[in-house]
Amino acid sequence: MKFLKLILDYEDAIREIEFSPTVNLIVSKKNSVGKSTLLRLLFYSLGYAIPSTKGINFSKVKCELIVDNFGKRLVLKRKDDLLTLVLKNEELSFTLPDELEALHAIIFQSPNHAVTANILGAIYLDQEKGWTLLNQGVVIGRIRFDLKELVGGLAERMYEELRSELNLVSSELKKYKTMESLYEYQTTLMDLKNETSSDDYIDELERDHNVLLIEKNSLTKQIKDMEQSIRDNAAFVRYIESMRLYIKDDGKEILITRENLANFEDSQNIIKTRKKILELKRSKIEAKLKKLNQQIIQETELISIQTEIQKFDSQISELIINPLSLNRIINQLKQREKELKKSIKNVIVSNNAIIDDMYFTIRNYAEELGVIEYMDDNKDYIFTNDLKSLSGAVYHKIVFIFKVAYIKEIQKYLKTTLPIVLDSPSGREVDQENIADIMRILNRDFSVNQIIIASIFSNYSFDEIKKIEIKDRIFELSQPLATNDI
Incomplete structure (x- = not known):
């Protein structure tokens, strides 16, 4: 998949941004001029529930995104929660977010929701959460990434019944915990009532x-x-x-x-x-x-x-509310939830070659980037959450190599390339030498991928790069964005 052109219409201001199929650098000399907004609108145009940025209500932006996908030209037109997909002479309409799964099944040519639902968390490193999200958590807004779900989907492991029961148990547990909070609140009310004697x-x-x-x-x-x-x-x-x-x-x-x-x-x-x-x-x-x-x-x-x-x-x-009965039920639900999570993990990780491949990809890149000493000699390391002791630079590198390992496996499964989108890769205690190491890997191993970087820095070394310069806010310009090649 490669983004070809993004056309934005907002409050009578129309902007057209053409992208190179190789490397694109969205650059400005200062922050807060719209670089992140432009990246977010790319994925908003793909149907994702991307939150608006300050000053721009995405629901009022008319978006048209032209994509080269599996050798075919797709046009996606979105206005608020209505998205139209144009493929050749056929038009399909989707109501978001209810029909997002069906839309992405067509775009990524896969009905495997466990894979398609986790693509964004692999290819998009948002400046706020992207560079801290490793294997589980929020990508942006309410969109989540779950590595266990991803590797289970890539290996086509079947655990729908366990997942359905887990969702049911988790939902019931939330209700009983809410009831527990109500009981605590009720007890507080009684104490206050006794104190005031009224x-x-x-x-x-x-x-x-x-x-x-x-x-x-x-x-x-x-x-x-x-x-x-x-x-x-x-x-x-x-x-x-x-x-x-x-x-x-x-x-x-x-x-x-x-x-x-x-x-x-x-x-x-x-x-x-x-x-x-x-x-x-x-x-x-x-x-x-x-x-x-x-x-x-x-x-x-x-x-x-x-x-x-x-x-x-x-x-x-x-x-x-009976507190004894409530406590007993909560403990039972917690135990069942724990058992179901363990069962699902066993189904996912048992003899899963995807995990092996990811682990060795991560190890190879970790050795190249000088962070191998922070890894465990166990393939389950890819599910680690013990990263509190890592410094900013080390953590930054580990997040990057995890993401490229995800991308490699997803691409093998979908049999296509995916764009890699990096928002503000510099900073976070990372010097330019470390950034150069990361860019060297992208230039060498992902030369067939489309890469889009948003940054205030322009000294990135790639064999071929296109500069998209934002001199002022996107929708305050009197003419289209400059798209000059470096």
Whole structure:
């Protein structure tokens, strides 16, 4: 894949940026003029949920991106959440973000969501998170990268059922943890209430009202059930009579009727009596409810304004939460979540040649960049999260070599090349010598890839490079961006 041209239309300002298929340097002499914005709009045009930059609302930008993809010319036109993909004479429309997966399945010519969902985290090193994101975390906005998911997808490991159960368990765990927080909040409310020795009279009246209402509803259901029983019994007797059944008694045939059915009327009367008792109880409760309603109205008139936090506190205080049961359920869910994550990892890493290939690629580049001593002699190192002790320069290099290892494996799987986009590679305790080492690897091993770099520095050594200079903010220029070759 190579970006050919990006056309932007924002508040009647139209900008066209043409890209070289080799190396592109988006450069300016000062920061905050739109370099990162331009990179973000590239991926926004591909359908990603890229957050807007300061001063530019992406949802108001009309984007048209022309891409050379698998030897075919694609045109992507995006305005807000509607994206149209033009391939030859065919137009396909997608509503984002709901249809992003389907869009990327076409663009990357793969239905493997575990791979396509992690491409951005491999090829785009955003200036804010890109140079700190290693194998799991946020790429930009709410877009995440997960190396385990990626290598599982590249090896085409099947674990959908485990993943579905894990999502369900994790969702339930979040709910119970929220409930746990509510219980803690409820306990705090009770402590404050005890300290101030004050009661909310209206809340008490409403609680009493709710209790009585529950009792009334329960009695109403029982009364309806008894009424139904009376009707059913009567209907059954009518059915028996319509059958004109006889019983024999000492040679006599006796017709079965309502009158000679033993205990029928007594049973019916018992049900009717119980029904009347329940109706009497309900009448008493209705009288109490009426009285409470009047009291609530009177008290409410005295307090015409009640803050939202008071309402919330009132609702929380009425919750019935069993802390022992809650703690037990949370522990069970945590244990199950841990088991499922372990099972998924076992499915992914067991005899996975992708992990071996990534690990040895990383080792080779680590040796070349002089950071091999910071690596473990274990292929599971690619999933490490123990990087706190690394200095800025070392960490910077390790992130880079991890990313190029990802790119190599994704390209082998998709059977195509991918663009490599670097936002502000300089800085972060990295001197120009280290940057030169990184660029040397890109120039040597990724010469067929399109490389796009945004930087305030212009002294990058490549065999062929195109300079896209931003002299002022993108949409404040009176003419198109300069695109002069160096």
